[in-house]
Amino acid sequence: MKYAIILFLSFFILISGVFGENVSVELTPNNISANVGDTINLDLVVKNIPSDKKCAGFETKIHYNTNLLNLTNIVLSNTSNTASLKTVDISKGKISLIWFNNPPYGNFTIATLSFKALKDGNDSVDLTQTSVSDANGVNYDITLKNSNITINPLNQTLGIIALKDFELNKNIDAVLSITGAKTPIKNISGIISFKNITIENNPTLIDIFCNNFSYVKHNNNISFFIIPNEKDENKTIFNLLKIPINVNDTNYNISVDLMINGEQIKNITIKTEEKHENISEYKGLAFYVDSGHNEKTNITFGHSKEIKLKVFNIDKNLTNISGYIFINNSLFDVSDYGIPEYSDIYNTINTSNITLNNNYLYLNISLINGTNGTFSILKFKISPKVDKNISSTIYLKNLSVYANNTKINLTVKNLTIDIVKRKTNHPPKLKMAYNIFNNNEVHFYALSYDEDNDDLKYIWNFGDGQNSTDENPIHRYSNYSTYKIKCTVKDPLNGTDEVVTIIELKKYYVVNYSFSKDSFLSDDNKNKTVYLNMTLRNPLTHNVNGYINFLDYKDYTPLKTQYNITLKPNETKKLIIPINVSKSCNINWNVVYYPAIKNNGKYNVEMGYYQWNFEKKIEFTSKPQVKVNNYTKIIKLNNTKVVLKVNKVKTVKNYVINKTITSSDNYMAPYYSFVSLFGFMIGLILIRFKIK
Template sequence: MKKLSLFLKLFLLSFLVVGVNYAENITVELTPNNTNTIVGDTINLDLFVKNIPNDTKCSGFETTLSYDSNLLNLTDIKLSDISNNADLKEADLSTGSIKIAWFSNEPSGNITIASLSFKTLNEATSPPATISLSSKTAVSNINGVGYNNITIINSNITINPLNQTVGIITINDFELNKNIDAVLSLNGAKIPIKNISGNIYFNNVSIENNPYPTGILCDEFRVYNLSNNQMSFYVVPNSKYENNTMFDFLKIPIIVNNSKYNISMDLMVNGKEIKNITVQTKETQENISNFVGLIFYVDDGYNENTNLSLGYSKEIKLKTYNINENLTNFSGYLYINNSLFEVNEYEISKYSTIYDKVNNSNITLNGDYLYFNISLNNGTNGTYSILKFKISPKTNINTTSKLFVGNLSIYSNYTKIELPTKNLTVNVIERGANMPPSAKIIMSMHNNKVVNFYALCYDADDSELNYEWDFGDGDYSTNQNPIHTYSNYTDYSVKLTVKDTLNASDEVKIIIPINKYNPLNYSLSESEIIGKDGENKTVFLKLNISNPLPYQVNAYVDFVEYADIGAPRNQYNFELNPNETKNMIIPINLSKTSTIKWNLAYYPLNKKMDNAELSYYTWSFDKKVKIVSSEKIDVIKYTKNISINSSKVIVNINRQKVPKTIVINKTIDLDYVEKSDIIYYCLISIVGFIAGLVVAKHIGAIF
């Protein structure tokens, strides 16, 4: 029966047989939702499922990632602890598919499914690259029934061009006195790449075998002047690879003989010297799959050693690992040498399994000790974060310090649990001369007065950067990418100052004009249509589009929120020269009262600015169309008073396009009428009646 149940759940998970409409506000989200990066960087995203009900839980999850493979490359899918504890799990790098099923200990609340790593391959700014979750993304409850109305939040990646070409030497599986490989790669290279040459110098490193090409095909490959501590090379990439902006191209078998080793390089691309050279190591991680206890989680995994330099910080998590008991209480301290490290942002991660189960928590820093006391409702088992914190060095000398857990007390309800812990050694690595960052301003304009500012910055030392914006109107911001609204139409002097952690800085100043542009006149053929909801009706949107900007633009008309309206296309694109005008008539189909919404976007062509770039202008418009019931007829009452010898004749006419009923009321006060005049007044009334019919008929003809 268990086997039958397993396949039944898989069937339900795959095909979402919906028996009950669970109208929960479940969200499947990629975070961060928006990221700014540069060509050649690795970006890390987390995949979350949020708001899973505590009573119906989650027994299954399935999605597929989609993205432009010319812009991004999916390099890793690292399942979370919750996903790794599932009964069935599958993550396919080649297809971007993730499938998880739990048959016991089903999770609820907010859970992390996986961490995803992408390599950025080429520039993508307008529009950015998008990493999307399949529209068939499924989350099922403990009965295998799919939740309805799942909200999916994708991630947009703005990939900016790299200001400099970077040469990288990566030492893989780093260990002293072992045969390992050093891999040479280019990052952010300016294309086309016709040849790569250079010299590599080694100190306390031995070359163990002949270097050979890797990652690309070469039309020519030469290594010469090869010795224990030096080598020269010349590489001509095959034409298939000459337009790649990043790739590995040379592998060197080596042995590192001493921890005080050094590798340096002279690198030329197309005969031009590349000054930005980086040497990095990747260490082999210990296999702790059978360990049960507490570990430190850093550098995207379990580590007992990590390197850190002045001006940088790292997030570290204290985690339980492979715990069988439902743990309810944690207390103790973490020793962190206060003379060497700053400690901040210490808290329980909101994405931890225990976040929604916390009954009480107290986390405080006092000198060398980060104290914690955490109690949970009901408790939980498995692998999860207890707390997280960030550390950054205070010194720029080579030194080592150990982080460890002390005075640890763990309970499962009233039963004390003894668990081993692993320590973390932090190596502070002295850094050389600091290189200042370089900055550039990217901006987009919205409805004339709203400006989205983006700080496109590069730091050769990869330092964390601080941003200071002066918008020129008395307002300021420290966000990397602020949005600012100006109040007046005039020119403003904007300044961006970027500082690294050692206070090296770069500054960019620009003048931006805030002008009252009116690029569009528009009208609708009808703003009210006679009909019924559900009947298809057509109105015509007339657009008169002009280019008030002093340069040529690529123009886009984009219809937004078009669920209730239908246009032949959702987007129209054309080029406009300065002062050029384009007229368009677009049929819009609708079946109920709706608001037509659209944006007009102008992307400048060949618009160059020093240290700045204008991405686009946008303006937003909307127009409501009402459908009026055909049963409704507006009646206009017309009253005319006619005095004849102090008596009154009142004629009421219902005015309408097709008169159906005409009512003429005649009132005669006999107190003022001689009996001999009755016949006369009757004749007058008949004449008035006939005149009223003639007028009504005439009015109907006009309408």
């Protein structure tokens, strides 16, 4: 018995030595909420590895709902990169690490997992087939902590043009992507205008296969029209177009007019995706400009440059960076300052405060969990105020950098900027385009080109006494008339070009419509079908390609979301469109006419299309409820005769009658009750059959 106890205690000590530690493998944060299209970053962390046994091996497989999420990247930490053997398979979500030398212990991060949120819903990212072994190859007993993910739907469709591996004067790709698209997608059309950017080759489709893809490339502008095939029309997130370009100057601009199913996409952003470099010779902070970390750059009057403040090759997790950058405001305008969205720290920011005050651009940034390596912490754009040869240095002062509670000393390289006086100037060239909405709202576009890549200013005269300095303004006219439109473009050295055209606005009645059923439908929990009877007319003097596009069809379902027709001048056509309605809603649709002749006979003016918007409210009403009137009267019976009088009615009605009879003569109560009940039944018969 004694030896059995000793053997048991020895076994217990052995087991506690291997498995007794509270070792856990966690995904953090363990609860996260994001929107469709967001990038979700999760840290894979190992905790409580004992210092005497350490961690010699790690393995896991990441399981997630592929309908909601897409694993786009796995970035190993500095600790994981010291492993002797490393295997990372993004397609399978698998990580395998083995340390032969200096195995880690305590708490440390294995990797950062990046996911793309594809659709709205709730699920979790789970760790499966996970094992952590000590230096003797014995597995720890581990606790797994997964991450719950909530993806919220977008209330709008987003468009993004990303400049991949951004560098000046290099051939790169501009990629147009769509997030949160309303499905099914029947057509996508748009105009993309590039300024200070050369289009190097034709655009190509990426994630969409289509039945029709047509485009026109003119100078630095591309217009396109796409009809996806049936397989791809239900995608909500996708890369649409890849356009090979060359960015000639930091003072570039991209404007986009994008429509999906005839509905204009208003939220479109332009971003650059930074090219990561291996710079082994420098560790610290420096200004990144002209595609590199430089201490000197040139700029001419009329141009702008984007400058980034970057951290290079830092092996500690930085949690706070503060200080200020001196920029001589008598020589430079400063604009577009902030933390770059493409930076590795953008999604790990705890707090940030970036302000401009005279000569000083102040920054104070704190990060969750910290970030190491090479990354941008700030961007800003400068433009010379003077046209002369002069130099100025921008520098970083009062720098304070922390890794948690430890202050870090980092070297800093300043940047000298030489302003170079202009020798020649080439005036800009201008082309005008416009679309007309609802007869009197005109969307104007200034399609300009400047050989010097100058910053350009625009002045619009709308012909009704109103003006605008926007590049692509929208103007609503109060009267239907003929207007002389003039757009003038000007560069910083007063080189100009202008376009003048005449537009005639008429109150066209192109659509006459009605619904075959009344807009009020009974609510009996059944879907209803209404029929939209529509007559289309072409009031123009040339042929049009017309499209009928249904919008926001969440609570109603048209047979098709888009109809296409061709109309000759003054021709009319009739359509009957069935629409399935599930509850009270607004049916929204538009009619778009693309004239066969669009440029008013002038090469530098182009008419795009007419569009008219319509809306009809469909309501469900509940069935009328039967109203029951309660009437109570106590009758004391003192004889055997009961008289019941019932008013005559002309309509059938159902009544509920309750009668309480009281009597002081107990022996007569059953008799009186029978007589009363008989009288009420006769009354009900008279009412039901309307006996007069």
